[in-house]
Amino acid sequence: MLINYPGCFRRFAFPMTSPQEPAIHTxxxxxxxxxxYVEVAPTLAALRERIDTLDGQIVELLAxxxxxxxxxxxxxxxxxxxxxxxxxxxxxxxxxALAAHHEAAFPGLSDIVESTYRTLVAGYIxxxxxxxxxxxxxxx
Numbered sequence: 001m002l003i004n005y006p007g008c009f010r011r012f013a014f015p016m017t018s019p020q021e022p023a024i025h026t027x028x029x030x031x032x033x034x035x036x037y038v039e040v041a042p043t044l045a046a047l048r049e050r051i052d053t054l055d056g057q058i059v060e061l062l063a064x065x066x067x068x069x070x071x072x073x074x075x076x077x078x079x080x081x082x083x084x085x086x087x088x089x090x091x092x093x094x095x096x097a098l099a100a101h102h103e104a105a106f107p108g109l110s111d112i113v114e115s116t117y118r119t120l121v122a123g124y125i126x127x128x129x130x131x132x133x134x135x136x137x138x139x140x
Contacts (some may be wrong), residue, residue, distance in 0.1 A: 024048065062120070069124045073131040082128050088121055 022029075024045040031037075041047040076082050092114050099113035 037055060066124065067128070069128055070131050073128050073135055076128075076132065077137075079129065079132070082132055083125055092117055 002053055007137050022044055027043070041050060073082070076084075095117050096110045096114045099110040
């Protein structure tokens with residue numbers, strides 16, 4: 001049986017041979033064919049712990065970014081400036097280029113990062129639209 005995960009590329013359909021989650025405190029059951037592959041952790045539990053730590057750092061950074069987005073509202077006159085399509089295009093191109101440096105280790109990362117940022121920016125713009133209504137024009 002093949003399962004296709006939402007958002008995954010079609011070429012990454014995985015065979016499903018077990019109805020249970022993987023054991024997290026045991027050695028790996030697969031290895032990469034590349035002899036130069038460097039393991040990140042000895043167990044799935046250790047990897048998940050590291051991922052959870054990274055998630056905490058990512059959320060903290062997203063919260064800091066959100067505060068910058070909120071403050072940026074003070075510099076915008078209308079909804080077009082809140083949306084700032086040229087700035088969005090710059091951000092998407094920049095993060096895609098940053099991710100491209102890691103494509104050798106994780107092919108497709110640029111697509112994942114750009115897609116993530118498109119969702120992220122849409123959410124920030126929606127929030128900024130709310131903050132826009134909490135501001136007023138400064139009279140000269």
